[in-house]
Amino acid sequence: MENEYDVVIIGGGAAGLSAALTLSRARRRVLVVDAGHPRNAPAGHVHNYLGRESTPPGDLLAIGRSEVMGYGGEIRNGIVTAVHPRSDAPERPRFAVELADGTGVAARRVLVTTGLTDELPDIPGVAEHWGSRVLHCPYCHGWEVRDRPVAILGLSPMSAHQALLWRQWTPTSPCCCTPVRRRPRTSWRGSPGAASGSSRARSPASAPTGPGSPTARSCRSTPWS
Numbered sequence: 001m002e003n004e005y006d007v008v009i010i011g012g013g014a015a016g017l018s019a020a021l022t023l024s025r026a027r028r029r030v031l032v033v034d035a036g037h038p039r040n041a042p043a044g045h046v047h048n049y050l051g052r053e054s055t056p057p058g059d060l061l062a063i064g065r066s067e068v069m070g071y072g073g074e075i076r077n078g079i080v081t082a083v084h085p086r087s088d089a090p091e092r093p094r095f096a097v098e099l100a101d102g103t104g105v106a107a108r109r110v111l112v113t114t115g116l117t118d119e120l121p122d123i124p125g126v127a128e129h130w131g132s133r134v135l136h137c138p139y140c141h142g143w144e145v146r147d148r149p150v151a152i153l154g155l156s157p158m159s160a161h162q163a164l165l166w167r168q169w170t171p172t173s174p175c176c177c178t179p180v181r182r183r184p185r186t187s188w189r190g191s192p193g194a195a196s197g198s199s200r201a202r203s204p205a206s207a208p209t210g211p212g213s214p215t216a217r218s219c220r221s222t223p224w225s
């Protein structure tokens with residue numbers, strides 16, 4: 001039937017589109033429903049992806065969508081609001097999938113690839129510069145700030161590990177900053193930024209514009225730095 005699929009994939013980021021490509025090539029009837037807010041959207045480029053190094057995130061997804069549709073996979077912009085198991089008829093698709101626009105589809109299987117949302121610390125400037133000067137992963141973006149001063153936000157016990165890790169990219173000894181709650185807000189002079197989300201970001205690193213930047217000055221050295 002028109003609105004029945006072998007697999008409905010909720011989330012059309014890299015994971016969802018990769019699954020859709022494989023399943024479409026396996027001659028499954030596939031629908032990807034995507035809300036259009038991939039986690040890495042703030043970043044200028046995707047790194048460490050062989051064959052597509054430095055591709056802008058949006059371009060990578062556009063290529064992926066095109067590849068999926070080339071094998072008959074369908075992609076719909078929208079938000080899945082509910083998935084209900086159906087047990088009325090065993091031969092029918094097992095799941096009813098509801099979308100925010102009031103439409104619905106049926107699926108034999110549902111694949112959830114909704115990614116995660118970063119929950120940023122309430123520090124002015126962090127949200128504004130997230131993905132450009134405030135970084136979560138040295139392997140993804142350390143090269144772009146190599147040899148520049150980097151500060152580690154000490155938000156978890158893993159921050160010490162982060163501080164040591166970053167020394168591979170910058171000779172400047174990174175320092176760990178205590179959470180903003182323990183210092184006066186005036187120490188952080190970045191532009192105001194609000195953050196929200198559902199998953200805690202672990203020890204993001206900040207790359208100040210220079211050694212004398214407010215962020216760098218507000219750091220407190222730690223024994224391991």
Ligand SMILES: Cc1cc2nc3c(=O)[nH]c(=O)nc-3n(C[C@H](O)[C@H](O)[C@H](O)COP(=O)(O)OP(=O)(O)OC[C@H]3O[C@@H](n4cnc5c(N)ncnc54)[C@H](O)[C@@H]3O)c2cc1C
Pocket residue numbers: 010011012013014015016033034035036037038039040041042043045046047048049078079080081113114115116118130131136140141
């Ligand atoms: C700033 C930043 C930079 C990064 N850079 C890199 C990098 O260079 N290299 C690297 O390998 N990794 C990088 N990452 C990690 C990156 O986020 C992942 O590699 C990649 O985005 C994960 O893809 P995903 O498909 O799991 O999730 P996402 O890309 O987040 O995609 C999930 C999708 O599901 C959608 N969605 C969520 N809920 C629903 C719903 N109810 N209905 C419909 N759709 C929904 C979202 O809108 C989104 O489009 C970076 C992360 C961040 C934060």
